[in-house]
Structure formats: C-alpha cells, structure tokens
Amino acid sequence: MNKETEERESFESVYSTLFPVLFRVAFHITGSGDVAEELCQEAFIKYFSASAPLPTLNDAKFWLIRVVKNLCYNNEKRKLREKKAYRKLYLTRMVVQEQETGETSVLKDETERLVQKALEALPYKLRMPLVLKEYADMNYRNIAGILGITEGNVKVRIYRARQLLSSFLDKGDLHVS
Amino acid sequence: MCPNTALLSALIDGELPHRFEQHITDHIHGCSICRKEMARFSSLREKLQQDNITQTEITARESRLWRSIEHKMLSRKKHPLLHRSINLPLPALAALCLVMAASMVTAAYHGFAAHTYNFPPDELPSFSTMDELIGYLEQTQRTGIMEMSLPEDPVFLFISQPTLMPEREYRDAKW
Numbered sequence: 338m339n340k341e342t343e344e345r346e347s348f349e350s351v352y353s354t355l356f357p358v359l360f361r362v363a364f365h366i367t368g369s370g371d372v373a374e375e376l377c378q379e380a381f382i383k384y385f386s387a388s389a390p391l392p393t394l395n396d397a398k399f400w401l402i403r404v405v406k407n408l409c410y411n412n413e414k415r416k417l418r419e420k421k422a423y424r425k426l427y428l429t430r431m432v433v434q435e436q437e438t439g440e441t442s443v444l445k446d447e448t449e450r451l452v453q454k455a456l457e458a459l460p461y462k463l464r465m466p467l468v469l470k471e472y473a474d475m476n477y478r479n480i481a482g483i484l485g486i487t488e489g490n491v492k493v494r495i496y497r498a499r500q501l502l503s504s505f506l507d508k509g510d511l512h513v514s
Numbered sequence: 515m516c517p518n519t520a521l522l523s524a525l526i527d528g529e530l531p532h533r534f535e536q537h538i539t540d541h542i543h544g545c546s547i548c549r550k551e552m553a554r555f556s557s558l559r560e561k562l563q564q565d566n567i568t569q570t571e572i573t574a575r576e577s578r579l580w581r582s583i584e585h586k587m588l589s590r591k592k593h594p595l596l597h598r599s600i601n602l603p604l605p606a607l608a609a610l611c612l613v614m615a616a617s618m619v620t621a622a623y624h625g626f627a628a629h630t631y632n633f634p635p636d637e638l639p640s641f642s643t644m645d646e647l648i649g650y651l652e653q654t655q656r657t658g659i660m661e662m663s664l665p666e667d668p669v670f671l672f673i674s675q676p677t678l679m680p681e682r683e684y685r686d687a688k689w
C-alpha cells in the first residue's frame with residue numbers, strides 16, 4: 338500500500354469515527370445543522386491539511402474538538418454582533434424572531450426544539466462545558482484542558498448550566514431573542 | 515446536613531472522589547430532598563439525550579460532507595499554489611496593494627500603452643505615512659520605482675490571501 342492510500346485511509350477512519358461527535362457538539366452549540374456542518378468541514382479540512390495525521394484517535398479528537406470549539410466561539414461572536422446590529426435597526430417594537438433559514442430541521446419535533454432552544458439561551462460560557470459533557474462524553478479534566486480553565490471551574494459551570502437550564506424548562510415560556 | 519447541590523451534579527457525572535461518593539450516596543439514600551435533586555439532574559440529562567440528533571441525520575450529513583471535503587482536498591492537491599494560504603507581514607501586504615494601486619493609477623491615466631519615463635525618476639520623494647503616499651499618487655501622473663522598506667522589526671500578522679483590489683477601494687478601506 339502506498340503512502341497516499343495509507344494516509345487517505347487514516348483520514349477516512351478519523352472522519353467516520355469523529356464526525357458524529359463533532360457534529361453533535363457544533364449543533365448543540367450553534368443550534369443550526371447547516372452551520373454545524375460548515376464548522377465541521379472547516380475543522381476537518383484543517384486537520385487533513387496538516388502535515389501529518391496525529392498518532393492516536395484520541396489526539397485527533399482533542400485537536401478537532403479544540404478547533405470546533407474555537408470556530409463555535411467565532412460563530413457566537415458573529416451572531417452577537419449581528420443581533421446587536423439587528424436590534425439597532427429595529428429597536429422600537431420588533432420582536433426578534435428566529436429566522437427561518439429554510440434548512441431541514443435536525444430535531445424531530447417541537448418539544449425537542451424547546452430543549453435545544455433552552456440550551457441556546459444559556460450563556461456561551463456555561464453552554465460549552467455542558468455540551469462537551471453531554472454530547473462529547475468527556476470528563477472534567479479533558480473539558481478543562483480544552484477550555485483552558487480549571488477542573489473546579491468546569492464543575493461549577495456545568496452545575497450552573499444545569500440549574501439555569503432546568504429553570505428555563507420549568508418556566509416553559511422561553512423567549513429566546 | 516445536605517451536601518451542596520453542585521456536588522450532586524458532579525456525582526451524576528461520576529466526578530466525585532471515591533471516598534466522597536460513598537458518603538454522599540449513603541446520605542441521598544436517606545434524604546428525600548437530595549433524592550429529588552438527583553432525580554431533577556437525571557431527568558435533565560435524559561431530556562438532553564432525547565434532544566440528540568438522529569443517527570439517520572448524522573449519516574446523511576456525514577457522507578455528504580465527506581464528498582465535499584474529498585473534492586476540496588483533491589482540487590487543493592492539483593493546484594497547491596492556488597489554495598495555499600500565504601502569511602504576509604502587514605506592511606508587505608499594504609505594499610503589495612499599493613504597488614497594484616500605483617500601476618492602476620498609471621493605467622487609468624495613460625491606458626496600457628507604453629509610455630516611457632526616466633527610471634528611476636529624477637527625484638524620488640519619500641513618504642512616512644500612507645496618506646502622504648496616496649496623496650502623491652493622486653497628484654502625480656508619473657510613476658516610477660517605488661521603494662518600500664519594512665520596519666526593522668516587522669510584526670507578522672496573518673491576514674488572508676493577497677487580493678487584487680481597485681485603487682479606490684484600497685483608499686476607502688479602513689485598515
């Protein structure tokens with residue numbers, strides 16, 4: 338087997354193992370399947386363009402999750418900027434509604450959308466550690482490493498995320514703007 | 515005394531030291547308040563899991579994206595130069611734009627027909643700011659060799675790929 342075929346196969350196996358994890362994380366952070374797909378594409382292309390594949394699948398997972406985390410963060414900042422501009426334009430009485438992008442819904446029905454909406458309403462700082470815990474199956478130590486915070490901090494943020502999330506869901510009248 | 519609810523959240527994640535874990539589990543057994551809290555955390559986790567994306571959705575997106583990535587990687591291999599991102603120091607990028615701008619100014623005044631000038635021009639003004647340089651380019655119909663020196667310790671910033679831009683746009687752009 339030549340080197341190119343070997344490399345290709347290694348990439349393919351990294352891709353098929355890690356795509357589901359990365360996509361779930363990106364989706365639950367951004368709330369959009371299409372955006373999540375775009376971010377995953379960027380992350381994988383970055384990975385595949387690097388000079389050599391990382392030695393273990395676990396290394397690749399950390400590397401890719403870190404990249405996706407950064408991309409999600411940039412996306413979040415962009416969204417906030419857009420929202421601010423939008424608010425400036427329609428300050429008076431516009432109700433900011435979720436824009437229909439025409440993409441097919443990733444989640445099955447409305448009840449499920451509600452949980453995702455509540456998740457999106459969490460501050461980014463709390464949302465990211467919780468999403469990594471629940472959808473990327475990572476322990477506090479690894480999450481701390483990815484986010485560059487202490488394990489104690491991870492524990493507190495996940496706890497606060499859960500408290501806030503369940504209060505959103507209890508109220509049931511979530512207005513995400 | 516009941517443990518802090520933050521500890522219960524960590525317990526759900528299996529993140530308590532073993533000794534602690536046993537102690538708290540024993541307490542929860544005999545405490546209805548803590549049992550209720552634990553049930554709340556468990557149900558939240560369940561909701562989040564139910565809210566997960568279906569396998570069908572994942573598989574569909576996975577294969578679609580793979581085709582797209584493969585296509586992008588292949589075209590990249592064929593034209594390595596077209597796709598390689600180039601790191602340029604900021605001043606160099608500005609210089610590049612200016613050189614392009616300068617040639618466009620000349621082209622705009624004289625068309626592309628050959629005009630001869632003295633090279634280098636008799637006196638070559640020097641500029642310390644971009645504004646001066648742009649001002650000069652606007653006033654003069656002549657062009658010549660422009661020497662641009664980079665700062666002694668240039669700060670290297672990643673900008674993007676060099677772009678060709680009309681002189682007017684370069685002038686109006688906020689750098």
Ligand SMILES: [Zn+2]
Pocket residue numbers: 515516517541542545546547548549
């Ligand atoms: Zn108790």
